[in-house]
Amino acid sequence: MDWGTELWDQYDIIEKHTQSGLELVEKYVKFVKERTEIEQNYAKQLRNLSKKYNPKRSGKDEPECRLSSYQSFVDILNEMNDYAGQRELIAENMMMNICIDLTKYLQELKQERKTYLLDAKKAQQNLESTYKQLDSSKKRFEREWREAERAAQYAEKTDQDINATKADVEKAKQQAHMRAHVAEECKNDYAAQLQKYNKEKNQFYFSDMPLIFNKLQDLDERRVRKVAQGYILFSDTEKHVMPIIGKCLEGITKAGTNVDEKNDSLIVIEQNKSGFERPGDVEFEDYSQGINRASSDSSLGTPKGPMDLLGKNRNKNFWLFSKKSKLSTSTLPPFSTPPVPSPANGPNSPKFGRDPLSYCLKEINKTVKPRISSFRTLRRSKFTPDRIMPTVTEDFAHLPPEQRRKRFATETRGHLQRAAKGSRSE
Amino acid sequence: MDWGTELWDQYDIIEKHTQSGLELVEKYVKFVKERTEIEQNYAKQLRNLSKKYNPKRSGKDEPECRLSSYQSFVDILNEMNDYAGQRELIAENMMMNICIDLTKYLQELKQERKTYLLDAKKAQQNLESTYKQLDSSKKRFEREWREAERAAQYAEKTDQDINATKADVEKAKQQAHMRAHVAEECKNDYAAQLQKYNKEKNQFYFSDMPLIFNKLQDLDERRVRKVAQGYILFSDTEKHVMPIIGKCLEGITKAGTNVDEKNDSLIVIEQNKSGFERPGDVEFEDYSQGINRASSDSSLGTPKGPMDLLGKNRNKNFWLFSKKSKLSTSTLPPFSTPPVPSPANGPNSPKFGRDPLSYCLKEINKTVKPRISSFRTLRRSKFTPDRIMPTVTEDFAHLPPEQRRKRFATETRGHLQRAAKGSRSE
Numbered sequence: 001m002d003w004g005t006e007l008w009d010q011y012d013i014i015e016k017h018t019q020s021g022l023e024l025v026e027k028y029v030k031f032v033k034e035r036t037e038i039e040q041n042y043a044k045q046l047r048n049l050s051k052k053y054n055p056k057r058s059g060k061d062e063p064e065c066r067l068s069s070y071q072s073f074v075d076i077l078n079e080m081n082d083y084a085g086q087r088e089l090i091a092e093n094m095m096m097n098i099c100i101d102l103t104k105y106l107q108e109l110k111q112e113r114k115t116y117l118l119d120a121k122k123a124q125q126n127l128e129s130t131y132k133q134l135d136s137s138k139k140r141f142e143r144e145w146r147e148a149e150r151a152a153q154y155a156e157k158t159d160q161d162i163n164a165t166k167a168d169v170e171k172a173k174q175q176a177h178m179r180a181h182v183a184e185e186c187k188n189d190y191a192a193q194l195q196k197y198n199k200e201k202n203q204f205y206f207s208d209m210p211l212i213f214n215k216l217q218d219l220d221e222r223r224v225r226k227v228a229q230g231y232i233l234f235s236d237t238e239k240h241v242m243p244i245i246g247k248c249l250e251g252i253t254k255a256g257t258n259v260d261e262k263n264d265s266l267i268v269i270e271q272n273k274s275g276f277e278r279p280g281d282v283e284f285e286d287y288s289q290g291i292n293r294a295s296s297d298s299s300l301g302t303p304k305g306p307m308d309l310l311g312k313n314r315n316k317n318f319w320l321f322s323k324k325s326k327l328s329t330s331t332l333p334p335f336s337t338p339p340v341p342s343p344a345n346g347p348n349s350p351k352f353g354r355d356p357l358s359y360c361l362k363e364i365n366k367t368v369k370p371r372i373s374s375f376r377t378l379r380r381s382k383f384t385p386d387r388i389m390p391t392v393t394e395d396f397a398h399l400p401p402e403q404r405r406k407r408f409a410t411e412t413r414g415h416l417q418r419a420a421k422g423s424r425s426e
Numbered sequence: 427m428d429w430g431t432e433l434w435d436q437y438d439i440i441e442k443h444t445q446s447g448l449e450l451v452e453k454y455v456k457f458v459k460e461r462t463e464i465e466q467n468y469a470k471q472l473r474n475l476s477k478k479y480n481p482k483r484s485g486k487d488e489p490e491c492r493l494s495s496y497q498s499f500v501d502i503l504n505e506m507n508d509y510a511g512q513r514e515l516i517a518e519n520m521m522m523n524i525c526i527d528l529t530k531y532l533q534e535l536k537q538e539r540k541t542y543l544l545d546a547k548k549a550q551q552n553l554e555s556t557y558k559q560l561d562s563s564k565k566r567f568e569r570e571w572r573e574a575e576r577a578a579q580y581a582e583k584t585d586q587d588i589n590a591t592k593a594d595v596e597k598a599k600q601q602a603h604m605r606a607h608v609a610e611e612c613k614n615d616y617a618a619q620l621q622k623y624n625k626e627k628n629q630f631y632f633s634d635m636p637l638i639f640n641k642l643q644d645l646d647e648r649r650v651r652k653v654a655q656g657y658i659l660f661s662d663t664e665k666h667v668m669p670i671i672g673k674c675l676e677g678i679t680k681a682g683t684n685v686d687e688k689n690d691s692l693i694v695i696e697q698n699k700s701g702f703e704r705p706g707d708v709e710f711e712d713y714s715q716g717i718n719r720a721s722s723d724s725s726l727g728t729p730k731g732p733m734d735l736l737g738k739n740r741n742k743n744f745w746l747f748s749k750k751s752k753l754s755t756s757t758l759p760p761f762s763t764p765p766v767p768s769p770a771n772g773p774n775s776p777k778f779g780r781d782p783l784s785y786c787l788k789e790i791n792k793t794v795k796p797r798i799s800s801f802r803t804l805r806r807s808k809f810t811p812d813r814i815m816p817t818v819t820e821d822f823a824h825l826p827p828e829q830r831r832k833r834f835a836t837e838t839r840g841h842l843q844r845a846a847k848g849s850r851s852e
Binding site: 064073076141236286 | 427443453454461464472490499506568572609616623631632647654656664675679683687692695705707710
């Protein structure tokens with residue numbers, strides 16, 4: 001069963017069907033194109049979302065960066081960015097392998113179809129032309145035959161007319177004979193034209209047009225095959241990236257399982273531990289034993305404790321030391337008294353940036369506190385800057401590793417800066 | 427290692443860290459919410475795309491609906507609509523299981539954290555209050571001791587003054603003694619206050635605050651655990667629908683492989699085959715054998731053929747018949763002559779709607795054509811409507827099944843309509 005045989009008289013249908021077939025391909029291409037736009041847009045939104053929440057801009061030195069709950073969120077954002085990349089890949093591959101490829105193929109099919117339809121038109125025009133010849137040939141035969149009959153009737157009438165001369169009769173008979181001859185010739189011509197037309201018509205209906213229709217059928221079937229491939233590609237494109245998308249999702253799951261709350265707590269300790277001991281008992285200050293209050297300060301020579309621990313006024317009263325520095329001449333060993341331009345006081349350390357002096361004092365205090373009682377006897381002796389140096393600059397072994405690293409870095413930076421300043425001022 | 431012990435003096439850090447931890451959860455919830463919006467938007471666009479290209483509106487009776495290339499496209503659109511449904515499900519589940527759940531949990535954590543911070547504040551205030559008592563007690567001791575010293579010096583001075591009376595000396599000594607006694611009492615009070623303060627301070631630093639800090643650590647760890655679960659849910663939600671999305675993609679592939687171009691070609695034949703034979707040779711019309719051309723029509727009593735086959739003027743010249751009906755008295759058997767109100771001419775058949783008469787004639791012609799020669803002798807006999815009826819109304823066996831079905835349906839509808847009209851007019 002083919003169109004050439006079965007639909008021999010359905011040119012319109014075939015023309016219309018092949019046309020709407022091509023339109024289906026166009027429609028499908030348009031559909032896929034719109035899908036790629038949706039996919040691109042989706043990917044772009046995911047990318048923007050990933051960028052928006054990624055704290056890259058604030059640098060890697062944020063203390064939170066080391067915490068797994070933050071790190072995993074960043075991992076998720078990165079995985080989602082990769083995910084978006086896969087959606088973009090889907091869009092690109094759909095565009096390349098379906099839209100562009102089908103559009104190209106469509107142009108070829110359109111051209112091919114046009115050629116076939118033109119062939120059909122030509123065949124029809126040829127047959128029409130032969131038909132017109134046949135028609136005119138037939139009309140001439142009819143006309144000539146009528147003339148011949150009239151001439152024959154006239155000849156018969158003349159023959160029976162008693163008034164007619166022999167010459168008249170002969171002339172009429174000759175005329176009739178001639179007319180009959182012409183009519184016969186026209187009949188032969190008509191017969192020949194009819195034979196020619198029938199041959200061409202046969203050729204038209206049984207060979208030329210069926211061939212064209214079959215070619216159009218073949219074209220249509222190729223078109224259907226091609227669009228079917230396009231359909232399969234529509235899912236294959238996505239199936240192709242599914243494993244990678246699966247990996248992105250696995251990556252997110254892994255980021256989630258990587259979160260370690262216990263370790264995060266330890267990191268917070270490591271990053272923020274001061275290393276100080278908790279304050280011991282406040283000692284009794286016995287005025288009756290002859291304490292000399294040089295200062296007019298009426299407050300106790302003890303840490304204000306809780307007030308500073310909750311840190312509302314930490315800038316004003318740095319915990320443990322803001323008072324002590326005032327009271328130092330009476331209650332603390334000389335090491336911890338006034339600020340000295342020691343290397344450790346150069347650039348501020350990241351952690352105690354606001355008050356390097358206090359930080360310095362803190363360090364000293366931490367080391368010397370347990371020995372305060374043994375230093376009691378020295379409490380009125382004079383301050384000597386040299387004596388403070390070794391404690392501050394040489395050793396941070398008492399600090400947790402994170403802070404020790406920072407302190408060394410700070411000190412080194414300080415040395416370098418001073419060295420730079422020194423060489424400039426020289 | 428816990429915060430209570432290691433970060434005893436890092437209240438600010440703990441407050442800030444737990445705060446930024448909660449902010450991370452908030453940030454994550456916001457992030458997921460934006461993702462669900464993207465997902466919803468994506469799903470909506472896919473749904474709209476599916477709707478836009480789905481030819482449902484034009485009804486299922488379109489002849490193209492039966493073609494696999496069209497049907498598969500519709501299948502793909504439906505699969506994509508299901509796909510969109512799965513993306514919506516992702517959005518909904520993310521919203522329910524991550525955003526709403528985490529937000530609720532977050533509120534609880536915030537409340538809990540607030541309570542702990544309040545507890546810390548209270549503990550601090552208590553200790554401050556005790557400290558103030560200690561301070562004032564200490565100041566009084568200092569003041570009284572100075573008075574006592576002064577009184578003692580005065581008593582001593584009076585004792586050595588040669589002008590002083592015994593009474594003066596006694597009075598000064600008594601005064602000094604009294605002052606010394608008061609100072610001693612203040613000293614005892616100060617000592618008691620100091621003991622109380624040191625006890626409370628110890629409780630504060632070694633028990634109350636560490637407990638609160640450890641509670642905050644526990645809260646923070648629960649927060650981290652919860653957000654980690656939220657991270658895992660982020661991919662689990664999508665993983666959950668992956669198999670169904672996979673099925674949608676499989677459905678699309680299946681739609682693609684379902685396309686059968688050969689069968690589509692056959693459907694086009696079945697839907698459009700006229701069932702007519704291709705025209706045979708045009709017969710010779712021999713005027714010389716006495717054809718009586720009743721009509722003034724000068725054209726041949728044959729189909730115009732190719733002109734009509736390509737159908738540009740099909741409305742005007744319905745192929746094979748527009749001319750024949752005019753020529754019928756001379757070239758066709760009486761069955762095929764003028765239009766008769768036969769049942770088949772009732773409602774128009776879908777296929778030959780424009781010209782039911784022509785269609786009818788076509789039918790008849792198809793049946794009788796091979797027998798034309800045997801009917802030759804009848805060609806001048808009168809037309810009798812009754813003789814046409816059986817051919818038209820009784821049997822469509824010569825038609826392809828699709829058309830036979832339509833023809834029967836048409837005829838039945840015609841009968842019913844006429845019956846309805848008849849019963850109404852009675």
